[in-house]
Amino acid sequence: MPRILVFEVKQEISSFNPLPSGYENFHVIEGDRLTAHRGLNTELGGAFSVFDGRPDVEVIPTILAAAGSAGILSAAGWKTLSRQVLAAVEARIGEADAVYACLHGAMGAEGELDPEGHLLTEIRRMAGPDKPIVMSLDLHGICTDRMLKQVNGLALYHTYPHVDFGDTGMRAARLLLKILDKGVKPVIARVVIPALVRGDELITATGCYGDMIRECQRIERDGTALSAGIMIGNPFTDVPELCSQVLVSTDGDPATAEREAIRLAGEFWPQRFRMQGKLIPLERAIAQAKTMKGPLIFTDAADATSSGATGDSNAIIAALREAGYEGRVLAQIVDPAAAAAAHKAGVGATIKVSLGGYHDRRRYVPMAVEARVKLLSDGQARLETMKTPLDAGPTAVLTFGNFTVVVLSKTISLFDRAMYYANGCNPPDFDLIVVKSPHTEHHMFEAWAEKNFNIDAPGATSADLKSLGHTICARPMYPLDDIATFNPSATLYSRR
Numbered sequence: 001m002p003r004i005l006v007f008e009v010k011q012e013i014s015s016f017n018p019l020p021s022g023y024e025n026f027h028v029i030e031g032d033r034l035t036a037h038r039g040l041n042t043e044l045g046g047a048f049s050v051f052d053g054r055p056d057v058e059v060i061p062t063i064l065a066a067a068g069s070a071g072i073l074s075a076a077g078w079k080t081l082s083r084q085v086l087a088a089v090e091a092r093i094g095e096a097d098a099v100y101a102c103l104h105g106a107m108g109a110e111g112e113l114d115p116e117g118h119l120l121t122e123i124r125r126m127a128g129p130d131k132p133i134v135m136s137l138d139l140h141g142i143c144t145d146r147m148l149k150q151v152n153g154l155a156l157y158h159t160y161p162h163v164d165f166g167d168t169g170m171r172a173a174r175l176l177l178k179i180l181d182k183g184v185k186p187v188i189a190r191v192v193i194p195a196l197v198r199g200d201e202l203i204t205a206t207g208c209y210g211d212m213i214r215e216c217q218r219i220e221r222d223g224t225a226l227s228a229g230i231m232i233g234n235p236f237t238d239v240p241e242l243c244s245q246v247l248v249s250t251d252g253d254p255a256t257a258e259r260e261a262i263r264l265a266g267e268f269w270p271q272r273f274r275m276q277g278k279l280i281p282l283e284r285a286i287a288q289a290k291t292m293k294g295p296l297i298f299t300d301a302a303d304a305t306s307s308g309a310t311g312d313s314n315a316i317i318a319a320l321r322e323a324g325y326e327g328r329v330l331a332q333i334v335d336p337a338a339a340a341a342a343h344k345a346g347v348g349a350t351i352k353v354s355l356g357g358y359h360d361r362r363r364y365v366p367m368a369v370e371a372r373v374k375l376l377s378d379g380q381a382r383l384e385t386m387k388t389p390l391d392a393g394p395t396a397v398l399t400f401g402n403f404t405v406v407v408l409s410k411t412i413s414l415f416d417r418a419m420y421y422a423n424g425c426n427p428p429d430f431d432l433i434v435v436k437s438p439h440t441e442h443h444m445f446e447a448w449a450e451k452n453f454n455i456d457a458p459g460a461t462s463a464d465l466k467s468l469g470h471t472i473c474a475r476p477m478y479p480l481d482d483i484a485t486f487n488p489s490a491t492l493y494s495r496r
């Protein structure tokens with residue numbers, strides 16, 4: 001009876017968010033509580049469905065520690081978190097025949113810029129050289145040399161906006177069972193591409209990145225590869241191995257893994273120019289919006305909380321007010337002081353508060369408003385696709401003039417409509433909706449909007465990558481630097 005130890009550790013950080021995160025940012029559960037993911041569209045949910053389909057497989061759930069995207073994890077937070085994760089795994093590793101490591105890949109901590117590499121190194125040391133370890137990663141993760149030296153195999157997300165959480169967990173679980181049952185011996189070819197990419201061409205359903213991902217899916221399905229994917233990294237996670245990279249694994253066939261990885265990297269490289277954010281100046285977008293019927297989406301990807309920004313940007317609403325835009329505006333902002341003032345005053349009260357610039361004072365100037373408290377909530381919701389919980393803390397809907405603003409106490413993911421719905425706001429009822437995510441699932445906003453403007457605004461996750469000031473990632477790196485030639489070459493990884 002194969003026994004499979006399962007753990008999950010996930011966070012995505014922006015090095016350009018001035019506010020470090022801590023242990024308290026993590027939602028941590030241990031043991032059998034992980035099985036609450038059964039039936040959910042998450043990696044664990046997908047992996048459990050595969051393992052549960054095999055009566056001879058026993059799952060050993062150990063620990064799940066997941067945090068919303070944020071600034072770099074503090075040294076103290078990392079120390080507490082890593083010790084807890086490693087203790088939970090160590091307590092059960094002796095009983096396990098194999099390990100499924102459910103990771104994101106874009107963590108970063110003060111004093112440890114490859115946290116996942118550290119965890120996998122320690123877990124490999126505990127497990128010994130022979131127990132298979134398979135990991136799954138978000139395509140926005142940074143897969144490092146140290147991580148690849150510890151694992152036998154991997155599965156990567158194939159969709160953006162992400163919808164294949166469960167599918168990725170299923171592919172990881174099936175790969176692990178193939179290693180255990182059939183003795184397949186993955187050899188992984190890694191080709192590092194010195195490019196950071198952003199923009200609409202990354203939408204896998206419609207963009208050129210999706211065309212390359214479909215080749216990865218094809219070679220997985222037709223048996224050429226055990227797994228294949230193209231990771232683009234989170235360009236805001238400034239760590240030494242930040243890059244784009246192709247990862248292809250085969251069953252003991254290094255030549256095919258290398259050939260396919262080099263082929264895909266060769267297709268990716270010339271398309272790097274297309275895969276950049278195309279931004280419109282805020283003033284121009286507002287001038288156009290004033291003449292349009294709407295509804296309009298103002299995408300504020302520079303303050304994308306799901307990529308690690310603070311969420312307290314008021315740049316767009318301040319400019320709309322300043323410009324005298326008269327349509328009905330719906331927006332979200334992180335401002336715990338304003339939310340607390342609203343909760344103190346109560347529904348129906350009028351309060352004078354400042355909005356925005358709470359965390360990122362270098363980028364945003366607090367905006368004074370006299371607002372009516374329309375609604376108060378506990379800030380609880382569930383993500384639309386994954387159905388996992390969101391906790392924004394005390395939340396208030398404030399209205400002033402033509403503006404309706406959902407004010408959150410905590411920085412949480414805002415890549416869907418969950419927080420709007422949970423606070424009584426229906427986006428199509430407004431003329432202009434601010435969305436703090438580079439992309440959302442099409443049906444959520446774009447399907448019914450007249451136009452989606454990608455706004456050039458300041459923020460820790462701006463698509464204007466040159467504006468951010470990377471200092472740690474390997475150089476040269478497009479588009480931070482000009483690179484004349486690139487000759488793809490593969491590094492091979494395999495465990496005995």
Ligand SMILES: [Zn+2]
Nearest residue numbers: 138139140162
């Ligand atoms: Zn992602």
